[in-house]
Amino acid sequence: MGCDTPKEAWRKIKEEFEGNQQTKLMQILNLKREFGMMRMKNNEGVKEYGSRLMSIVNQIKLLGGDFSSQRVVDKLLVTLPERYETKISSLEDTKDLSKLTVSELINSLHAVDQRRSMREEEIGGKNEGLLLAKVSSSKGTGNKVQCNHCHKM
Template structure:
């Protein structure tokens, strides 16, 4: 009764955040005084033809502890993961399987997150780039981060766009700053404002080019 009162099992492991789950699981097993069982795989000693009382007691205790650890692990994983580990004979083999499968996946996931962040930071907008296309690339990276379970706010995309804009957008940024909405502007609002400025600039450029062409003809 005391044991269950002072030990709290970790949340059910469903295949994500393995490292956190593993740490909490080890602490849980330490509280039950059976954590050593997952680190050793010596098997349950076989009984001799004429075992002593002490040997029989050790055999029973070993068997009981291994069963206890297996029960703890089984109760702390989802049904789909339980189906993959239930045929392993020892807690050590179960633990090694979970570590090999999910810790490696988590490591690869972390590397993907780092690479995506690097790609996000490396993105620069050239004067010839369109605002919409640049924003779409940044949003795609953000969406990939979110799919990997990482928080990625629109505010971060807004900040990235603002710091990477070419000099020809500086008048528009100054205008937004003067209107005191820049600090709270949404991604949609920023893109609308920038695209409007971009359209005007492209139209002026087109009119200038057409005028120069006409002047050249005559």
């Protein structure tokens, strides 16, 4: 309301929502820290992890920061859990990793997730209906069997 020209009003609105240059630099620094500390969760697929990484990268780029896709590829290769080691080794042998794009890497690794989930479904179907139990012994009462599902004896 206190601005005399549209240009002045735009500058004021832009500064209000985006912040000044120092604020942007601090936001970029915080996002880069978050990117550096990021790790893949145990129950997370490679596509979800890649999306989380790219979300941070996109925020950095929106704030005017520079972030190469090669850095994202490197981050993925270094922070993936051991279950991807064989696929990563295969990629190292067959491709030039310096020219590998983020989407190529994620799609290659996603195949590992898909195969694993198909195997788990196969195993689950074969074992369906089996009662899993563990035997525990206690003094004077002999052996008891405890259900792993409901934990009743």
